[in-house]
Amino acid sequence: MSETGQDDDTTAAIMEATYRALCDHGYPDTSISTIADEFDKSRSLLYYHYENKDELLADFLRYLLDQLEADLQTIEADDPYEEVLAIVERLLPPDIESERFRFYRALFGMRSQAPYVDAYREQFARSDTLILAELTDAVERGIDAGTFQLVDADEVAQFVYATVSGALQRSVTLDDPEMIEHHLTLIESYLQSQVVDREDEPS
Amino acid sequence: MSETGQDDDTTAAIMEATYRALCDHGYPDTSISTIADEFDKSRSLLYYHYENKDELLADFLRYLLDQLEADLQTIEADDPYEEVLAIVERLLPPDIESERFRFYRALFGMRSQAPYVDAYREQFARSDTLILAELTDAVERGIDAGTFQLVDADEVAQFVYATVSGALQRSVTLDDPEMIEHHLTLIESYLQSQVVDREDEPS
Incomplete structure (x- = not known):
C-alpha cells in the first residue's frame, strides 16, 4: 500500500472514531481520549496526528x-x-x-x-x-x-x-x-x- | 422593606449578574464564580441561593x-x-x-x-x-x-x-x-x- 493510501486509511479511521465518540458522548464530553478509545489503531498514532480536541474536530x-x-x-x-x-x-x-x-x-x-x-x-x-x-x-x-x-x-x-x-x-x-x-x-x-x-x- | 421585597431585589440582582457574566464570558466559561464577580451583594448570598451553575442558569x-x-x-x-x-x-x-x-x-x-x-x-x-x-x-x-x-x-x-x-x-x-x-x-x-x-x- 502506498504511503498516501496508508494516510487515507488512518484519516478515515480517525474520522470514524470521532463520529462514534461524538454520537456516544455528545460534544462537550468528547475528548482526544474518548476518541482514542473508539480508535482501532494505536493511541499513539492518534496523538501523533493531533495535539488537541479543537484541531481534531x-x-x-x-x-x-x-x-x-x-x-x-x-x-x-x-x-x-x-x-x-x-x-x-x-x-x-x-x-x-x-x-x-x-x-x-x-x-x-x-x-x-x-x-x-x-x-x-x-x-x-x-x-x-x-x-x-x-x-x-x-x-x-x-x-x-x-x-x-x-x-x-x-x-x-x-x-x-x-x-x-x-x-x-x-x-x-x-x-x-x-x-x-x-x-x-x-x-x-x-x-x-x-x-x-x-x-x-x-x- | 418586606421580606418578599428583599427576595425580589436579591433575585433581580442575581439575574442581572448572570446576564452580565453570560455577555462577558459566553456560556461555557460562565460559572457560579464569574457570576459572583458581577454580583454587587455578598458572594455568600449567591452561594446560599444556588449550589451549582445548572441550577442557577x-x-x-x-x-x-x-x-x-x-x-x-x-x-x-x-x-x-x-x-x-x-x-x-x-x-x-x-x-x-x-x-x-x-x-x-x-x-x-x-x-x-x-x-x-x-x-x-x-x-x-x-x-x-x-x-x-x-x-x-x-x-x-x-x-x-x-x-x-x-x-x-x-x-x-x-x-x-x-x-x-x-x-x-x-x-x-x-x-x-x-x-x-x-x-x-x-x-x-x-x-x-x-x-x-x-x-x-x-x-
Whole structure:
C-alpha cells in the first residue's frame, strides 16, 4: 500500500472514531481520549496526528463537509423541484435514525462553539455557503426551465436554509425527532405555493 | 422593606449578574464564580441561593422567559400583520446592539446543552410553546379579521418560528449581526405573499 493510501486509511479511521465518540458522548464530553478509545489503531498514532480536541474536530468538520459536497453532487432528480427537496432531505432526513439524531445533537454543540473557535466557524461558514449555492442553483434551474415562478433564487435559498437550520435546532434540542418530518412538510408546502409555478402544473 | 421585597431585589440582582457574566464570558466559561464577580451583594448570598451553575442558569432561563411573556403582552399593534411582525422583531431585533448579540450567543450555547440538562430543555420547550401560541393567535386574528388568507395558523407559526430560530443560529454562530436584518426582510416578504390577503390591500 502506498504511503498516501496508508494516510487515507488512518484519516478515515480517525474520522470514524470521532463520529462514534461524538454520537456516544455528545460534544462537550468528547475528548482526544474518548476518541482514542473508539480508535482501532494505536493511541499513539492518534496523538501523533493531533495535539488537541479543537484541531481534531476542525479536521473532522472539514472531512464531513467534503463528504456532504460529494454527496450533493450525486443527487439525481427528475426536475428542479425534486432536486431542491432532495437537498433539503439530505439535511433534514425523514425517519432519522437514533444514532444520526445523536450525531446531529453533537454537531449542534460544535456549532454553538463556532463563535469562540475560529477553525469551527470557518468550516460552518463553508458549509452554509456550499448548501446555499446548491439550493440557489437548483432554484435557478427551475426558473430557467419555466417550472418555477420568477422568484429571487438566492432569497428562496436563504429562507429555506434558515428554516432547515431552525427545524434541526428545535428538533435536536427538544429531543423530538418527529419535528424533522413535520418541518419537511412545511417546507414542501412553502415551495409548492411560493416557488413552483402552478400555472404549469398538470391539473 | 418586606421580606418578599428583599427576595425580589436579591433575585433581580442575581439575574442581572448572570446576564452580565453570560455577555462577558459566553456560556461555557460562565460559572457560579464569574457570576459572583458581577454580583454587587455578598458572594455568600449567591452561594446560599444556588449550589451549582445548572441550577442557577435554569432559574435564569425561567426569569428571562417570564420577562419575554410579559413583554409580548405589551405589544400593541394596529393590525394582526403588524402584531406578527412585532413578535418576530422581539426575537430578531433589527440593529441589534453588541451586548445583546453577545447575550444571544451565550443563550445559543445554553440551548446546545438542552439535550443534556433537563431543566434547560424544560425552559426552552416552554419558551417555544409560548412564542408559537402568540404567533398562532395573531395569525388567527388576521384570518378572523379577513386581512389574512385562510392559512393554517399553527403551520404558519411553526414555519416562521423555525426561520427565526435558524436565522439567529446562523447569525450568532457566523458572527454576522447583519444577517438578522436580512432574514427579517425575508420573513416579511413571506408573510406578505403567503399570509396577507392581497385582495384586501389598498392598491
